[in-house]
Amino acid sequence: MTRDRRRKLVDGAVRVLCLLATALALVPLGLVLFYVASRGIGGIDAAFFTELPKPVGESGGGMANALVGLACLFGIPPGVLAGVYLAEFGNHRFAKLVRFSADVMSGIPSITVGIFVYTLIVLRTKSFSALAGGVALAVLMLPTVTRTTEELLRLVPESLREAALGLGVPKWRATLRVVLRTAAPGIATGIMLAIARVAGETAPLLFTAFNNAFWPTGLAQPTASLPVQIYTYAVSPYDEWHRKAWAAALVLVAMVLLLNVSARLLVRHRVRSR
Amino acid sequence: MMQPLQSSALLVRPATSARNAERANARASTPAATDAPKMRAEGLKAFFGNVEVLKGVTLPVEEKTVTAIIGPSGCGKSTFIRCLNRMHEVVQGARVSGKVLLDQQDIYGTDVDPVRVRRRVGMVFQKPNPFPTMTIRENVLAGLKLNGIRPKDPEELVERALRQVALWDEVKDALGRSGTSLSGGQQQRLCIARSLALEPEVLLMDEPCSALDPIATARVEELIHELRERYTIVIVTHNMQQAARVADFTAFFYLGELIEYDSTDVIFTGPSEKRTEDYITGRFG
Amino acid sequence: MSSLQKHTDREYEAELEKLKEQVLLMGARTEELLSQAMRAFAERDAELARSTLRADQQIDQLELDIDHLCLKILARRQPVASDLRFITSAMKLVTDLERMGDLGVNVCERVIELSAEPPLPATTSVTRIAEAALAMLHDALDAFVSGNTALAEEVVERDGTVDAYYAQLFPELLQLMMKDPDSVFRATRLQSIAKYLERVADHATNIAEMVVFMVRGKDVRHAFALAHGDG
Numbered sequence: 001m002t003r004d005r006r007r008k009l010v011d012g013a014v015r016v017l018c019l020l021a022t023a024l025a026l027v028p029l030g031l032v033l034f035y036v037a038s039r040g041i042g043g044i045d046a047a048f049f050t051e052l053p054k055p056v057g058e059s060g061g062g063m064a065n066a067l068v069g070l071a072c073l074f075g076i077p078p079g080v081l082a083g084v085y086l087a088e089f090g091n092h093r094f095a096k097l098v099r100f101s102a103d104v105m106s107g108i109p110s111i112t113v114g115i116f117v118y119t120l121i122v123l124r125t126k127s128f129s130a131l132a133g134g135v136a137l138a139v140l141m142l143p144t145v146t147r148t149t150e151e152l153l154r155l156v157p158e159s160l161r162e163a164a165l166g167l168g169v170p171k172w173r174a175t176l177r178v179v180l181r182t183a184a185p186g187i188a189t190g191i192m193l194a195i196a197r198v199a200g201e202t203a204p205l206l207f208t209a210f211n212n213a214f215w216p217t218g219l220a221q222p223t224a225s226l227p228v229q230i231y232t233y234a235v236s237p238y239d240e241w242h243r244k245a246w247a248a249a250l251v252l253v254a255m256v257l258l259l260n261v262s263a264r265l266l267v268r269h270r271v272r273s274r
Numbered sequence: 275m276m277q278p279l280q281s282s283a284l285l286v287r288p289a290t291s292a293r294n295a296e297r298a299n300a301r302a303s304t305p306a307a308t309d310a311p312k313m314r315a316e317g318l319k320a321f322f323g324n325v326e327v328l329k330g331v332t333l334p335v336e337e338k339t340v341t342a343i344i345g346p347s348g349c350g351k352s353t354f355i356r357c358l359n360r361m362h363e364v365v366q367g368a369r370v371s372g373k374v375l376l377d378q379q380d381i382y383g384t385d386v387d388p389v390r391v392r393r394r395v396g397m398v399f400q401k402p403n404p405f406p407t408m409t410i411r412e413n414v415l416a417g418l419k420l421n422g423i424r425p426k427d428p429e430e431l432v433e434r435a436l437r438q439v440a441l442w443d444e445v446k447d448a449l450g451r452s453g454t455s456l457s458g459g460q461q462q463r464l465c466i467a468r469s470l471a472l473e474p475e476v477l478l479m480d481e482p483c484s485a486l487d488p489i490a491t492a493r494v495e496e497l498i499h500e501l502r503e504r505y506t507i508v509i510v511t512h513n514m515q516q517a518a519r520v521a522d523f524t525a526f527f528y529l530g531e532l533i534e535y536d537s538t539d540v541i542f543t544g545p546s547e548k549r550t551e552d553y554i555t556g557r558f559g
Numbered sequence: 560m561s562s563l564q565k566h567t568d569r570e571y572e573a574e575l576e577k578l579k580e581q582v583l584l585m586g587a588r589t590e591e592l593l594s595q596a597m598r599a600f601a602e603r604d605a606e607l608a609r610s611t612l613r614a615d616q617q618i619d620q621l622e623l624d625i626d627h628l629c630l631k632i633l634a635r636r637q638p639v640a641s642d643l644r645f646i647t648s649a650m651k652l653v654t655d656l657e658r659m660g661d662l663g664v665n666v667c668e669r670v671i672e673l674s675a676e677p678p679l680p681a682t683t684s685v686t687r688i689a690e691a692a693l694a695m696l697h698d699a700l701d702a703f704v705s706g707n708t709a710l711a712e713e714v715v716e717r718d719g720t721v722d723a724y725y726a727q728l729f730p731e732l733l734q735l736m737m738k739d740p741d742s743v744f745r746a747t748r749l750q751s752i753a754k755y756l757e758r759v760a761d762h763a764t765n766i767a768e769m770v771v772f773m774v775r776g777k778d779v780r781h782a783f784a785l786a787h788g789d790g
Contacts, residue, residue: 159403167417168393544776557564
């Protein structure tokens, strides 16, 4: 009996330790959310979303969307196709190189990516632009999308590929229309998470899209974005702008949180509907 | 008086032996033009890299019959059947030498498209694998849709295919349900319907009942009996009683070689090779 | 039976062994019953005849037991090839043995009737048939045990000899009956006994034919009759 009781005690003790560790890990997140919410809630009102000189919510949000949209355009198709290539031909030497590069890329500091795109595009075109911003974000998204796609394609059971091949379907069409279609929900989730990650990036945008106090008239012009706006307001000497920065930060955090949560809910919904 | 051949009636259901007799008569009365086998392997060798998995197999597959391939694990029976529709080479590093004739034409000839071969020689796998993202209706039509073939009357095609596998009555009101919402036996029949929708000439079945319960197995076996009228069937099975119940001809493989090939009655009442005898009576393997 | 290897499933192997033992036991009992019946005949011993015919019960019971065992093996093991031939042969063999037991009983009954009467000179001819038939049975059972198809085929040939002996006996008895009408009762009894023994030889032939089928998968029954168009 004592052995059994001892085991139960140890089990209970470890359980408590794990709970404490989890609580400890959640403390920073809790603090950030609480702090941002309490500081930011005061600054949010109707005017906040529409005023131009301090265009934080709407324009910042709207333009951030444009930037993110551009990032998706530039980042998702190559990422998915690269993922398909890696999953199908994963053993070639070139594929191993690609995979290695993707892993390295995902570790590059975002500010470095910003400088890279700055050198590549901004200096050439001699202006900051939404295009450059989009490219920078795309480069940040690319490794995540690629690896997620590859992993999910590998998870598709071989039996489905075989079934398609057994029906006399050529390999490329089998991959695209059966395998990819089966992995699509998972890939979509991965993409959403990648978007959520880049939506909050500030550093690369400092060098590429820069900022714009006015509504931009095209993609080739510098564009305001939420993160950069927050930065600008935060480092300013005005109290009013500090309040706006907090409000913007709250909006940004809320957006990212919303993206993450919807991605998770989508997964659960898909799993349950099977 | 009880004949030795009739002692196989203990293994084969009485209705089947009557059917066998009928069919033997029918075959005897058809003209000799159908004498050439539908498919024939000649000196077929298969490799995984440098490992020789099939060591020169020569074997006919007679038209509109069921040929069973039996043998212990690792004897090459799955490899053999996958060579019949050029699925073996899909695996990296796999290759084939020798010939496989379909209607006297070598499917491994230099200008033969493996994809076209697979449309004439369909395949059903061990684990039922309906496409999970498609409905029942879409699954049946998948072979056509994925090949860019537009059927003239898809609804009629779906009904015909599902009737052939005795699934129509069970699912006709639920064609829009996901393919994976069916039971195991139903899924396997759906996969058979999917293959049949392409109207192949030969149907290869790789242990189709391994993942099914006995009743579902019996249904699939009954289906094979009926399909025999229109299609040539090759079935790999590790269940000898199934081979005895279902097949007209049986081939015994061991360690990559064809040991014996004969009519099922002969194999199961008096095989010529001792190794065949030992395997089927359970003295090894 | 034809393979030297044992079954992977030892229980199955044991069941087949048991079946073989039971068949041999039944064969031994039948041989014993018949030779005792013939001894009773030679010694005109009604008491021996009476005790002998009671032994037939054991033979009948063995038939039931063996059939039951065969049924069980068929249901549970789905035997094929050599095992299948062995079991189906055993089932038929056992029928022949049981009939031979009954024939032995018939002989005993006739012996009891004859022992009350004075002896008849034709007994040696009958003994000749008995010896041949019993030898055939013995050899057929030997062939079954050892799988010796050559011996079995030889047994099949010997049936002709027994038929010949019987054919010779009949006119001999007829002569006897015509010469001495008093002997009709005894002569007909002798003729019956000879007939029973000739049937024993036929059954022994059946056993030998089943042995050939069991070992070689070749059905040699009715070969002579079918080849020569006899009924």
